[in-house]
Amino acid sequence: MKAMVYTHYGSPDVLQLKEVAKPTPQDNEVLVKVHAASVNAAEWHLLRGKPFLMRLMGFGLLKPKHQILGAALAGWVEAVGKNVTLLQPGDEIFGDLTKCGGGAFAEYVCAREDAFALKPANVTFEQAAAVPLAAVTALQGLRAKGQIQPGQQVLIYGASGGVGTFAVQLAKAFGTRVTAVCSTRNVDMVRSLGADQVIDYTQEDFTKNGQRYDFIFAVNGYHSIFDYKRALNPKGVYVMIGGSMAAMVQAMLLGPVISMTGSQKMGSMGVAKPSQKDLAFMKELLEAGKVVPVIDRRYPLGETAEAIRYLEEGHAKGKVVITVA
Structure with a gap:
């Protein structure tokens, strides 16, 4: 063969x-x-x-x-x-x-x-x-790690990639309101997947627009963990699965500390099983x-x-x- x-x-x-x-x-x-x-x-x-x-x-x-x-x-x-x-x-x-x-x-x-x-x-x-691999990764990140619930305000960062496109659709299937973040050329495609709102990261920084989310799923994250923290509701959850090395290290090392000292839960997902x-x-x-x-x-x-x-x-x-x- x-x-x-x-x-x-x-x-x-x-x-x-x-x-x-x-x-x-x-x-x-x-x-x-x-x-x-x-x-x-x-x-x-x-x-x-x-x-x-x-x-x-x-x-x-x-x-x-x-x-x-x-x-x-x-x-x-x-x-x-x-x-x-x-x-x-x-x-x-x-x-x-x-x-x-x-x-x-x-x-x-x-x-x-x-x-x-x-x-x-x-x-x-x-x-x-x-x-x-991709859909199961999104599923486990949203459901097992993020404990996604109907009615939540959910943000998917990196919504146009392999895991991200599944994450948007899965979050909608779980009955949440989905805000998706991607680049200009992918806005229409991501919107067609059912996202309620699409943010073009080249035009707007979602961590500075005043909106707050119950759950942020960073499929391809590059912001500081403190930026994500600012965009979370008081009892919000942040799960990172991919992105810059600095963001990954922050999620792994600072995420557990933030989770222990406050009501927000932050951390990395690890490898899907x-x-x-x-x-x-x-x-x-x-x-x-x-x-x-x-x-x-x-x-x-x-x-x-x-x-x-x-x-x-x-x-x-x-x-x-x-x-x-």
């Missing part, structure tokens, strides 16, 4: 399209023919081996432990191991291979059946591949039409390096998808 392989850390240039052995499923695994996979920030961090702490966490100190990237995918089951009970050949599925070593940037991959859920019938494979239950929840929302994946660009498997470069630039509107089959 064909796969995008990297044998050492570096820029996207180290990726090579190679012929490798087609995997065979173990007793508790399924063999999936990959139709599409999405590119996420995790891929370029793993590709470059940065931050270095990732290497110490078991991804390979001097060279990558797993040589095929890709965690979020959609496809169909080609074969199953003898202990697999929930899936069968022919099932259309989508899933997250984060705990299985990745491998989605290939024509076939094997993984445990609990990494997958049945694909919603009303979305394409490309749309389904956009969901497992793969969850079959959350995938099933997203399947329901997709089938109901409450969430529609936004895809910016599609690339063939052989152009995965170009896809990662484009995502690294930080201007993608929604998701970048690799079409494999």
